[in-house]
C-alpha cells in the first residue's frame with residue numbers, strides 16, 4: 590500500500606459514530622466476549638484528561654481505517670514530585686487493514702506532534718508485541734510502577750526523547766477515564782445503539798488475561 594493513499598487528520602464530531610464503529614470492529618471479542626472500547630471512546634472525549642489535539646484518524650477514500658487517542662496521566666516519585674505523561678489509547682485499525690503498518694504510521698505521526706506539544710513520555714497498558722517495535726520498553730527498565738511496587742508486563746513506556754528517566758522510582762497514576770467501562774450494564778446499553786453482534790470466546794482473550802496479570806519480578 591502506498592503511504593500517500595492515506596490522510597492522517599484530526600477526528601471531528603462528524604466522525605464520532607464511524608470511529609466508534611471502527612473501534613467496535615477492531616476490539617470485538619479481542620480481550621473479552623464483546624468489547625467496551627466504543628463506549629470508552631465516547632466517554633474519553635468528554636473527560637478532562639482527554640487531549641483533542643491528539644485525537645487522530647487515518648482515512649482512505651473517505652473511510653476511517655484507524656484511530657488513536659491520548660489523555661494525560663501522572664507519574665509521582667517517592668518525594669511527591671509529579672510529572673505529566675501521555676496515556677495512549679485506544680489505538681485501533683480496522684481488522685481488514687491490520688498488520689499493514691497503519692498503526693505504525695498513526696503512532697509515529699502523533700508521537701511527533703506530542704513532542705511538539707512538550708510531552709516526553711507515552712505510557713500504555715497493552716500487548717508488548719504491538720509496541721516494542723515502536724521503541725516502547727518495559728516499565729521496569731525505567732522504574733515506573735503501580736502502587737505496591739508492581740511492574741506489570743503490559744505496562745509499557747515510550748520515551749519521546751532520550752534520557753527522560755534518571756533511575757528514580759515513579760508511580761504511575763492513570764487517569765480514571767475508563768472506570769465507567771467496568772459497569773457492564775452501561776456498556777451493554779451503549780452497545781445496544783449499534784447493530785447486533787455475537788459475543789464469543791476466542792484465544793486472544795486468554796492471551797490478554799495472561800498479559801494483564803503478569804508482572805516483571807526483577808531486573
Ligand SMILES: CC(C)(COP(=O)(O)OP(=O)(O)OC[C@H]1O[C@@H](n2cnc3c(N)ncnc32)[C@H](O)[C@@H]1OP(=O)(O)O)[C@@H](O)C(=O)NCCC(=O)NCCS
Pocket residue numbers: 615616619680681682683686687688689690691692693694714715716718719720721722723
Ligand atoms: C494493534 C494494532 C493497533 C496494530 O496496528 P497495525 O496497523 O495492525 O500494526 P502495524 O502493521 O503498524 O505493526 C505494528 C507492529 O506490530 C508487529 N507486527 C506486525 N505484523 C505482525 C504479525 N503478523 N505478527 C506479530 N506482530 C506483528 C510488529 O512489531 C509491527 O511493527 P514493525 O512493522 O515496525 O515491525 C492493530 O492490529 C489493531 O487495531 N488490533 C486490534 C485492537 C488492538 O489490539 N489495539 C491495541 C490495544 S493494546
